[in-house]
Amino acid sequence: MRTSSSPNTPNSPRRALISVAAVSAALLTAATAQVAVAQEPAGREAAVPSAQTEAAPGVAAERLIVGYKSSAAEAKSNKAAAADAETKAKETGEDVDFQRRLGTGAALVDLGGNVTKADVADVVAEYRADPQVAYVVPDRLNKPMATPNDTEYAKQWDLFEDTAGMRVPGAWDLSTGSGVTVAVIDTGYVAHSDLAGNIVAGYDFISDTAVSVDGDGRDSNPADPGDWYAAGDCGAGVPASNSSWHGTHVAGTIAAVTGNGKGVAGIAYGAKISPLRVLGKCGGYDSDIIDAITWASGGTVSGVPANSNVAKVINMSLGGDGACTSATQSAINAAVNRGTTVVVAAGNDNDNVANHSPGNCNNVISVAATNRTGAKASYSNYGSLVDISAPGGQTSTGTANGILSTLNSGTKTPSTESYAYYQGTSMATPHIAGLVALMKSANSALTPAQIESAIKTNARPLPGSCSGGCGAGLADAAKTVQAVKGGTGTGTTFTSTTAVAIPDNGSAVESPITVSGRSGNAPSALQVGVDITHTYRGDLVIDLIAPDGTAYRLKSASSSDSADNVNTTYTVNASSEVANGTWKLRVQDTAAQDTGTLNGWKLTF
Numbered sequence: 001m002r003t004s005s006s007p008n009t010p011n012s013p014r015r016a017l018i019s020v021a022a023v024s025a026a027l028l029t030a031a032t033a034q035v036a037v038a039q040e041p042a043g044r045e046a047a048v049p050s051a052q053t054e055a056a057p058g059v060a061a062e063r064l065i066v067g068y069k070s071s072a073a074e075a076k077s078n079k080a081a082a083a084d085a086e087t088k089a090k091e092t093g094e095d096v097d098f099q100r101r102l103g104t105g106a107a108l109v110d111l112g113g114n115v116t117k118a119d120v121a122d123v124v125a126e127y128r129a130d131p132q133v134a135y136v137v138p139d140r141l142n143k144p145m146a147t148p149n150d151t152e153y154a155k156q157w158d159l160f161e162d163t164a165g166m167r168v169p170g171a172w173d174l175s176t177g178s179g180v181t182v183a184v185i186d187t188g189y190v191a192h193s194d195l196a197g198n199i200v201a202g203y204d205f206i207s208d209t210a211v212s213v214d215g216d217g218r219d220s221n222p223a224d225p226g227d228w229y230a231a232g233d234c235g236a237g238v239p240a241s242n243s244s245w246h247g248t249h250v251a252g253t254i255a256a257v258t259g260n261g262k263g264v265a266g267i268a269y270g271a272k273i274s275p276l277r278v279l280g281k282c283g284g285y286d287s288d289i290i291d292a293i294t295w296a297s298g299g300t301v302s303g304v305p306a307n308s309n310v311a312k313v314i315n316m317s318l319g320g321d322g323a324c325t326s327a328t329q330s331a332i333n334a335a336v337n338r339g340t341t342v343v344v345a346a347g348n349d350n351d352n353v354a355n356h357s358p359g360n361c362n363n364v365i366s367v368a369a370t371n372r373t374g375a376k377a378s379y380s381n382y383g384s385l386v387d388i389s390a391p392g393g394q395t396s397t398g399t400a401n402g403i404l405s406t407l408n409s410g411t412k413t414p415s416t417e418s419y420a421y422y423q424g425t426s427m428a429t430p431h432i433a434g435l436v437a438l439m440k441s442a443n444s445a446l447t448p449a450q451i452e453s454a455i456k457t458n459a460r461p462l463p464g465s466c467s468g469g470c471g472a473g474l475a476d477a478a479k480t481v482q483a484v485k486g487g488t489g490t491g492t493t494f495t496s497t498t499a500v501a502i503p504d505n506g507s508a509v510e511s512p513i514t515v516s517g518r519s520g521n522a523p524s525a526l527q528v529g530v531d532i533t534h535t536y537r538g539d540l541v542i543d544l545i546a547p548d549g550t551a552y553r554l555k556s557a558s559s560s561d562s563a564d565n566v567n568t569t570y571t572v573n574a575s576s577e578v579a580n581g582t583w584k585l586r587v588q589d590t591a592a593q594d595t596g597t598l599n600g601w602k603l604t605f
Helices: 078-092 117-128 246-255 286-296 326-337 425-442 448-457 477-485
Strands: 029-032 063-068 097-101 107-110 133-138 181-186 272-277 313-316 341-345 365-370 388-391 403-408 417-423 493-496 500-502 509-515 526-534 540-545 551-555 566-572 581-589 596-604
Touching: 063 117, 078 097, 078 107, 078 117, 117 133, 181 246, 181 286, 181 425, 246 272, 246 403, 246 425, 272 286, 286 313, 286 326, 313 425, 326 341, 341 425, 341 448, 365 425, 365 448, 388 425, 417 425, 425 448, 425 477, 448 477, 493 509, 500 509, 500 581, 509 596, 526 540, 526 581, 540 566, 551 566, 581 596
Parallel strands: 181 272, 181 313, 313 341, 341 365, 365 388
Antiparallel strands: 029 417, 063 107, 063 133, 097 107, 403 417, 493 596, 500 596, 509 581, 526 566, 526 596, 540 551, 540 581
């Protein structure tokens, strides 16, 4: 049986969550949302630096817009502007061609199709140094933005606000979660028109009728009848609680129907939700949760029909006190081995997550909650076992600082559909489950380990404070999806077998490899195989040079590394680099008395 306690939040009703013996860790408070006229959502991040396209950061611009001062001949004469472009071409060694005059009088200049960011920067610098030039800017590529028209979207600060939002809108241009099913292991689902279109078949795993309160045990109907209870029902001293409709709130954050002109937007609104009911009156048992984990991920559960909606993501906004049991860990391990990523709440006890399961289990993504300033929410658990943080809200600083999602107005049994602000690690967890769905949709080959690594690698520093450990930082949806969209490895290898002598204590040498026939960016786990013969490898500094000139340090010199040779493979997050182009391995011997040879190297995409 799962047991835990949840702190009260001032001026808001206490909500029961998980344990049969006491309330549990994820959901803290609720406050009814007020319907308001939709407003324009907060703007996206500032435009990308010069020489990059706005819509595809990291891709070199192929055209520039040059504005000349009104006194310059180039401001009026196309012939003069063309001659100036020829001059700039000679100065920079790049292909610079005048194309046409814009309506504003500025000149459009083409740079060809194979320029790198460094090439463009050279041309931009040449124009900027010209006293007759008023400005030079990239001819940026624009495209339709996936901004929802949902009426309550402006209130979803957790998705888009610059300070502490998860930067979800930038990910929607790349993925919406299409083709991915997320299993929400929770209280089940109460009908809601802003979610119904993304609900697929689930299951009711509650076997104890005292917990299920729907009159029967396990069946194929995961409808949430309400989880209210009277004072003392769930243990001495436990006060009464209204129904939480918790699973529906969680599901809405993940995949509320989006762009339908009403309600809220889901993070992975192209994904499907399979509701699995394990929590009822006073909570739910480990045994039911274990079976739900198994079934959701495609495993077999005796007496339960085969799952036709196998989930690649499991959301568990639930928890209790104590260690992760072998029984629960076994179910999680099996799910992960089947390729399903398991995302869990760290808990709401303002305590080390090491004391709370399943947030302390292995092979899960354990999620802490942040508030609207980007600091750890006061209630959130913390510790070295936390993997990542996501917005969970904090209504003690204002109801609108919670997380708005789908709900029901019934205090006991279902009534009319509604929306409400909740707070908790329960609310943070579906943010990460939604992100995982976006990632799997963008790159179906991703393993659970690669997903966790990419989320951590691409997180941004927590905007606010966190005492005790909040994982790798605040998840960044746009950056993470962009990274995995570039690829995680296809096994395609490009090789150089040309031997290059490495001079003793001399200048650096380089060996090139030309990559072609690929699309998009390099993977976040680019493999760099290096074969060097050397009599004292501690002298060597090794860098991978991307096509745009960016250097990635593979090995630094070390006076304590006296072994021979370098024959190994390095892993580089090159997801910000265009894959096609000439990559180089740069090697330098930085100390005297030892020599060597770069025998060859390879890049495995």
